[in-house]
Amino acid sequence: KEFIANNPSVVMPWDDKKYRIPGGALIPNNVPFMLGVAGNSIKNTHNKMPNVRNYLAVVAHGMQLPIDRAIEVEARFFANTLQSKEAKAMMRSIFINRQNAVKGKYKPAGLENSAKVEFKKVGVLGAGMMGAGIAYASVTSGIEVVLKDVSIEAAEKGKDYTKNLLAVRVSKGKMTQEKMDETLSKIKTTADYADLKDCDLIIEAVFENIQLKSEVTKLTEAQISTSTVFASNTSSIPITKLAEASVRDDKFIGIHFFSPVDKMMLVEVIPGEKTSKETIAAAIDYVAKIKKIPIVVKDSYSFYVNRVFAVLFEELGKLVDEGVSFVLIENLWKNMGMPVGAFALADELYLPLIQKLGQTAIDLGFIDKNNLPAWNVIINKLIELGRLGKKDGKGFYDYSSSPKRMWTGLKDLFPEKDHGMSNETIQKRIFHRAAVETARCLEEGIVGTPDECDLGSLFGMGFLPYTGGAAGYMDYIGLEKFISECDELTTKYGNGFKIPDTLRSKKSIY
DSSP states (O other), X not given: OHHHHHOTTOOOGGGSXXXXXXXXXXXIIIHHHHXXXXXXXXXXXXXXXXXXHHHHHHHHHHTTSOXXXXXXXHHXXXXXXXXXXXXXXXXXXXXXXXXXXXXXXXXXXXXXXXXXXXXXXXXEEOOSHHHHHHHHHHHTTTOEEEEEOSSHHHHHHHHHHHHHHHHHHXXXXXXXXXXXXXXXXXXXXXXXXXXXXXXXXXXXXXXXOHHHHHHHHHHHHTTSOTTOEEEEOXXXXXXXXXXXXXXXXXXXXXXXXXXXXXXXXXXXXXXXXXXXXHHHHHHHHHXXXXXXXXXXXXXXXXXXXXXHHHHHHHHHHHHHHTTOOHHHHHHXXXXXXXXXXXXXXXXXXXXXXXXXXXXXXXXXXXXXXXXXXXXXXXXXHHHHTTOOBGGGTBSSEEOSSSSOEEOTTHHHHXXXXXXXXXXXXXXXXXXXXXXXXXXXXXXXXXXXXXXXXXXXXXXXXXXXGXXXXXXXXXXXXXXXXXXXXHHHHHHHXXXXXXXXXXXXXXXXXX
């Protein structure tokens, strides 16, 4: 009020006739800069995001026009962005569906608006990368953590994960040293199951082995209260199978995090056959409390995200087997708008871990060990050669130089052949396959709603954000066109592209 009273004729800088844009006008001063920005934008978005193109256009035009005319131009480009199918898909999935999930929309019927369960102390079994990440997510959300491993030394190493992440925040001025110390004091490290007795939630994050998980379940349940929720962070083993080791399977549930936990927002909540509705609702409350996005997934092998990931990589293996080069697949994958290349992602995940998941599938009878898919053969071959992934400095890529480069030996191990497919066909084989598997998950009730499929694929695997997710991808293309293309792909490339019958009667996924 004082400013207005003392400046009755205030003029905004751009209304001053002598005003000049800082750094000079677009021509000639900023042309090189704008060219660089445009180039980097295309590189990072692969020209899939109309908002990026439009705001670059607004700047380029606006710097050459009077302010009033520039604002009109901006309004037109904004309206164009707002009406794009990309904007509608992203607003639906990233804004509306995400908020609904955190608010409890996917709780069991009748419990959507129930009072939230407050967890004060969480016990984490296993202080490896996953367990350490879960401890970090919990303690930074105000929950006390008991971090247990086979030894105090192993548990302390897991606690160091939180210490190192918080130290980065302190160095950037985002947290005080006092707050860091206070947060770390809420993590108790132990090797003794008895220290878990006061926990109101247990999250098991030990190795992906049924016998080991069963053993720690029994030892933990001998110490904790009958009201304590017990959750497994398994990435693929059915929860009902793991719950056989529990004496109170109504309190047993799957809470599947994604790695690295401190960065990945998605959590799959997986009820077993006997998990109570109240336990499901409580698990969702915990996920929301630690600022993650919960979706509910039916108990089954690999659940939702890893199931879709599996068919994606299965199709990549088939493409390599048919003679398509790794480099072409990687570039076509990124060109569609995926944030990280497929084989770079495999290196990040670590090839022995992928091999171990494949072995679990073999043990459970989902893969025939005498007829391994091409993808499993590729992984096994690289591991035989000592190429284990990024943290070992070599996998699909060589990391000895910067930037990393795809290993040239791949073309000798898996020679290129004349495959006769266009780039567009290769991309359809990859991403249509993921969408078909999502449609099957919906038909089988693995995931209850297209909303949750989109959240799962977006935040669990980074699936083409501009389409809204793997379910929205079908509407993005147009469901009728998508079905027609899949029918053609089925004829040429097999039943992996066969559309569920229930999809044919729909006009839209949403």
